[in-house]
Amino acid sequence: MAYALQQLINGISLGMIYGLIAVGYTMVYGIIGMINFAHGDVFMVGAFIALITALLLTAGGVLAGPAGILVMLLAAMAVTALYGWTAERVAYRPLRGSFRLAPLITAIGLSIVLQNFVQVSQGARPKPTGTLLPGGWEVMRQDGFVVQFAYTQMLIIGITLAVLAVFTVLVTRTPLGRAMRACEQDRKMAALLGIDTDRTISLTFVIGAALAAVAGTMYLLRYGVIDFYIGFLAGVKAFTAAVLGGIGSLPGAVLGGLLIGLIETFWSAYFSVQYKDVAAFSILVLTLIFLPTGLLGRQEVEKV
């Protein structure tokens, strides 16, 4: 019981990070029907900016608990959003009218560019930080087994939920959200009706990048070791989460992320640690056989 609870906490906090990254994939796919393979590396850039901010704050001697973390988060979001905007401007917009595979290939190219840029500018060695937010809450104790809920885990769950709430409101209640949904349904028609589609798409990339930066900051706080290559594995997992949840669907991305995190954790908890990825991907395959559009994905309607 206590053991299962501990693993549940582990699984949810891991899944939330996947979910946050997955939202970025799913949003871009929803709007322009393209898988942004560089998204994992945008997440990595976000983690690095959070790290640099943390180092600057420590050097200035002002890193103080929650305020310091908030500054890290905001700095990471702002700068990473700029990366997202630039990426869209430089690598995707010029190819928007091109054949379907072209943006996919530039996305892979952009991913390599970002990785190598960080490798060259920040060095290839893993960058460790000390524990920025130590400690946790002892939930319960059973037969000598202590269930620990680390403050970083609470922070991850809390911030993810808050960010998603804000985001859901943004998509469903604001003019920008309406424009995004319109572009998703029919970009040409939306343009004819006076929506600035270029601007809407740009903003989608900006928001996706900012969410990836939130995930990157949480990742840094939780694990404390980052390198230029973390975006690859995290990106693959998050992409899987987005597909499992139904690509294009926002709640689906979070649900998919949570499921992948929980499957991995519980498979390691009760079966073999080694085969957890096999378990996660097998469930993905099974889901796609029976639900080709994922758990919450909508059926594509063929327009005639």
Added chain:
Amino acid sequence: MLTRRGLVAATAGLAIATESFAQGSGPIRIAVAGPLTGSNAAAGDQMKIGGQQVVEDLNAAGGVLGRQLALELGDDACDPRQAVSVANQMAGRRVAMVAGHYCSGSSIPASKVYAEEGVLQISPASTNPRYTDEGAWNTFRTCGRDDQQGQIAGKYIADNFKGKRVAILHDNQAYGKGLAEETKKAMNAAGMQETLFAAYTPGERDYNALVSRLKGANVEVMYIGGYYTEAGLILRQAKEQGMPVTLIGGDALVTRDFWQITGAAGEGALMTFSSDPRTRPSAAEVVARFKAKNIDPEGYVLYTYAAVQIWAAAAAKINSIDPRKVADAMKAQGPWQTVLGPISFDRKGDVTVPDYVFYIWRNGSYAQI
């Protein structure tokens, strides 16, 4: 028709001639190959520093056979596939010897390429027995072997942690798995059984599920056959989950980066490594040269230095850089005077007197027990 065949033969002959004389004049190219990027980059850095210093020192002393040395660097990121392509690249540049690689999983496939292409390989760090056990003519190492390291670790656990619950973990790679299995064997032979023997996936950051599992099994001691990033993260996450666990690891934890990952959680972690080469009288002069450059020659720096030193001494002794002849000389005509002290090789290319001892992490630095 005949002329064309003749032309082909002539061109082929010319190609062979240029190849074998490529190293005939100018500087002699040698290489250091290891993980200059990736999660083991700290170790790759150590190898690079050692290689650069030994080349500088040998060149200052007049080079080898009167020729200067030029250092090539190869980055395998500890990826076996990349290691093979680095090996081909180095062979293409006709290097006389390679000091490398670092990960056993890279050294073993690369050694096949080197054997075919006639390149001598001396690994300063790959401890998996298979690397030299396959009996190729070209494989040497200046470090010990995992069966020796594992024996010492297994016996130490059985002696010092009797009656405790011990988990043995590994990363499923050549180095980590080999080391974990040897440790398990030695521990079992000393009459102690492990509670759990499991593998984890290297390259990840979240090992909380594994850690909770260890916590559920009341593990008090964990032996990790793996590299410092993962071992450090597992230890840190274990302490975060409130486990009072003792970590024991192998030679891969000998880098300050390990402490930077664990922070205070690393206090009391144990590892096996050779008795510190930096304190040996044979190393005093070279260590002083490093210190003057503000470099701490920790971990594999001096092992890489020694690898190139031995090759240079053997080549000078037989007055040839022909890799096969140098390899024979290295085995037959030792001991060789190196920064690590005198080193001789057995028929397989292993050092004849390995000396593993235990180190403990305390307050950000490690000391021999």
